[in-house]
Amino acid sequence: MRAHLVVGGGEHAPTVTGRVAAGTSLRPTVRSHRAGEGTDPVLEAIEHHLDRLLDALDLPSPVVADLVGRLLPPELPTLLRLARSLDQAESDDHELVAEVDLEVARVLDLPQRVARAFAAFVPVVARWEVLVAPEGVGALPAPEPPVLAALREGADLLERLDAAIADPEVTAVHLAAPAGPVGAARRADAEVLLALMGRTLTAVHPDGGSGVENLPVSPAADLPSLERRGEEWLLHIDLPGVRAADLDLVRHDDELVLGCAGRTRRVLLPSVLRRCDIERAGVAGGVLTLTMTPDERVWPRG
Template identity: 70%
Template sequence: MRAHLVVGGGDHSSAVTAEVVAALRNRQPGARPSNLETPVDPVVLAIDTHLDRVLAALDLPAPVVADLIATILPRDLPQLLRLAREIAQAQTAGHDLVVDVDIEVARLLDVPQRVARAFAAFVPVVGRWEVLVAPEGIGALPMPDPPVLAALREGAEMLDGLDRALADPMVTSLHLAAPDGPVGAARRADAEVLLALMGRTLTAVHPVSGAGVEYLPAPSADSGPRVQRDDDRWVLQIDVPGVRAADLELVRHDDEIVLGCAGRTRRVLLPSVLRRCEIERAGVAGGVLTLSMAPDPAVWPRG
C-alpha cells in the first residue's frame, strides 16, 4: 500500500491526480482518488468546545487568543486529520490511495509534528486538571469534559501517524504540481527543505505544461536513522538529502535533536540507546548527517 499525494496547489493538480490514478489502476485496481472536504472532525469539535470555555474564563487579549488558537487548532487541522484517517484506512485495507491535497505543502509537512506534540503535551495537564490547573477552591477554569482527553490522545496519535507516513517514502509518494513562476519555485524550495529534514525527497515534479515530468531518485530501503557501534562510541546517521553542512543547524534538546535549514526545523527523537550520550562530533557529507556520540559519564551507569 502507498498513498500518492499530489501537492503544490497548481491549477493542473486535478489533471496530475487523474494521471496518477490512471497509472495505478493499470496495476492495482484498489487505487482511488480522495476528496478531503469533510464535516467538523470530532477531535476538533471536542477540543474547540473546551478551548472556547477556557479562553472565555481567562479573558485574554485578542492577539494572545489568536496565537493560542493558531497553535492548538490550526485552520487546516480538519483536513490533516481526514488525510491521516484515510491513509490509516488504506493501510488497513491494503490498497493504494491517491489524494489531491488542498493544503499548502509547507504546512502539510510541518504542522502534523508540531500539533501532535502540542496535543501530547496537554494530555497529562488535562488528565490532572484539578491538581495542576484548577485546584478545588482556588482555580476558576472550567473542568474539561471527558471527551477532551480522548480527543487530545486521538489527535496526537493520528497526527503523529500522518507525520511518520509523510516522512516514509515507502508509505507516501509526493507529486509536486505547483504553479509556474516564483510562487511555484518557492513552494518547491519549501517542500525540498522540509523533506530533506525528514530524510527524503519529492517523488516527482509535474510541470504545468504536463510534459517533462521530473522523477527524483528513489530512496533506499534503509533511509531512516541508522545506529552503529564504533568501539566505545556510537555513530548515528540521518539522511538529509541535498543539504550542505554550512546550511544545517543542529541543537540537542533532551532526548531529541532539532535540525534546522533555511528557517525550517524538524525534531528527531534519538534512539533509546543514545539518549544518555553526548554529541562529540557532527558532520554532513553526501546528504548524510553523521553524529559521533559517547556515553555521558554523568548519567551512564558505571560498571
C-alpha cells in the first residue's frame, strides 16, 4: 500500500489530487474527502468525559485551555479520519489519495504530539483511584470504561499515522501550497518537519502548472543506523538538508528532542542506548551522528 497525501491548502489542491489519483497504479484508488460524516468514536468518548471531568475539577481557565488544546485540537477529527482511511486502504490493498485540508505543519506535527498526549493520559485514567481521586476524597467522577479504550485507540491510530507519514516507502507527500509568501512559508515548514523525520518532500506541484517539480532526494546513507565500535555506540539519524548550526539537540530521559527553525520532533532512543551517555554529536551530509558510551553508574566495569 502506498498513500499519497496532498497538503498545503492551495486553491489548486483538488486539481493536484485528481492528477495524482489518475497517475497511481491500476489497483483501486480510495479518495479521502474534506468533510466527514458523524463523530469519530474516539473523539466522542474523550470529549464527553473531558467535559464532565473539567466541570468537576473546577480548574483555572489557562489549565483547561492547555489540556483541551493538547488532547482535542481542532484538526483532530480530520487526522483520525485520515488514520482510519490509511488503515482501511491497507486492509483492502488499495492506494489512498487524500487531499488533507489542513495547515501542512499541523498535518506533519500533530499526530506525534497528540498521540503522546493520549498515551500520557492513559495511566492517569487507568489508576484514577490511586493517582487522582482516592476513595473518600471528594466526589470526583470516575472515568467511564470507554474513555480508557478511546485513549488507547486514539494513541495507536495517531502513532501509526505518524509512522506512515515519516516513511517514504509508505507515504508520498505532495505539496500544493498557495502562491506567494504563504506558500513559501508552508513549503519551508514542510521541508523542516520532514527533515526531522528523516525524509524530504516527494513533490511540489506549481500553481496553475500541469507538471510536477520533483525535489532532489537525499541519497540513502550507507551507514547502519546503529553500530558498535569498541566500547562506544554510534547512532546515525538522517536529517536531510539540516546543518549543524541549525540543529538543536536535547536529551530528555529515553528520547532525543530534535529542533530546527522553531520545529521539534521527538525520537525514542534504541533500548540498548537508554543507559548510555552522549559523548559527542555532529552533523555531516545531512546525518546526525551521536557517539554514546555506557553510563558507569548502571554499567559498572570490572
